[in-house]
Amino acid sequence: GAVVSQHPSRVICKSGTSVKIECRSLDFQATTMFWYRQFPKKSLMLMATSNEGSKATYEQGVEKDKFLINHASLTLSTLTVTSAHPEDSSFYICSARSSFGQPQHFGDGTRLSIL
Amino acid sequence: AQSVTQLDSHVSVSEGTPVLLRCNYSSSYSPSLFWYVQHPNKGLQLLLKYTSAATLVKGINGFEAEFKKSETSFHLTKPSAHMSDAAEYFCVVSDGEAAGNKLTFGGGTRVLVKP
Numbered sequence: 001g002a003v004v005s006q007h008p009s010r011v012i013c014k015s016g017t018s019v020k021i022e023c024r025s026l027d028f029q030a031t032t033m034f035w036y037r038q039f040p041k042k043s044l045m046l047m048a049t050s051n052e053g054s055k056a057t058y059e060q061g062v063e064k065d066k067f068l069i070n071h072a073s074l075t076l077s078t079l080t081v082t083s084a085h086p087e088d089s090s091f092y093i094c095s096a097r098s099s100f101g102q103p104q105h106f107g108d109g110t111r112l113s114i115l
Numbered sequence: 116a117q118s119v120t121q122l123d124s125h126v127s128v129s130e131g132t133p134v135l136l137r138c139n140y141s142s143s144y145s146p147s148l149f150w151y152v153q154h155p156n157k158g159l160q161l162l163l164k165y166t167s168a169a170t171l172v173k174g175i176n177g178f179e180a181e182f183k184k185s186e187t188s189f190h191l192t193k194p195s196a197h198m199s200d201a202a203e204y205f206c207v208v209s210d211g212e213a214a215g216n217k218l219t220f221g222g223g224t225r226v227l228v229k230p
Binding site: 004006009032034042043044046049091093095097100101103104105106107108109111 | 149151156157158159160161164205216217218220221222223
């Protein structure tokens with residue numbers, strides 16, 4: 001149980017394009033989803049917290065207009081990297097939890113490469 | 116504020132020998148503590164969690180961890196390493212409601228298992 005699916009697993013695109021990453025909870029309703037960024041050989045950095053039906057809460061230093069987050073349903077959240085540039089290349093991971101205090105369950109991540 | 120320190124960035128063990136991954140934390144409240152494992156280009160899988168019940172926590176794949184409040188430690192152990200245990204391991208703390216149930220990650224420990 002508690003499966004989180006993230007799509008796509010890998011994307012390569014040209015500088016200036018926008019990229020959308022989906023995060024789905026397959027067998028539970030996720031009231032909260034989280035988006036993390038992981039640099040090579042580094043730990044995870046929380047980018048934002050997304051509650052269903054509400055605006056996302058961004059961590060300090062994360063550009064809201066660059067990283068658009070939508071959490072329109074209890075099973076789907078999306079992260080859109082707008083006008084992506086090479087410095088946005090990274091491994092992005094989402095997680096979801098069913099309710100406050102429950103463990104977060106992680107997707108398999110999306111490796112984004114901007115040329 | 117909460118923080119996590121994983122004392123070893125790399126650990127190398129021989130197959131069949133014990134594994135010890137060290138973790139120290141700081142927290143303003145009674146924390147929840149987790150160990151996650153990440154295989155290459157994958158998301159994170161929950162190994163075990165401590166949430167103020169028994170101080171010795173058993174997880175999946177033969178791993179266990181002991182919560183020691185006096186030492187502010189939550190070390191992860193496994194009696195006999197398997198080749199499939201080669202991965203990155205993260206110790207994680209959550210201060211619960213006070214911190215919005217956000218997770219704070221340690222820097223990670225990369226485990227190498229030699230045949």
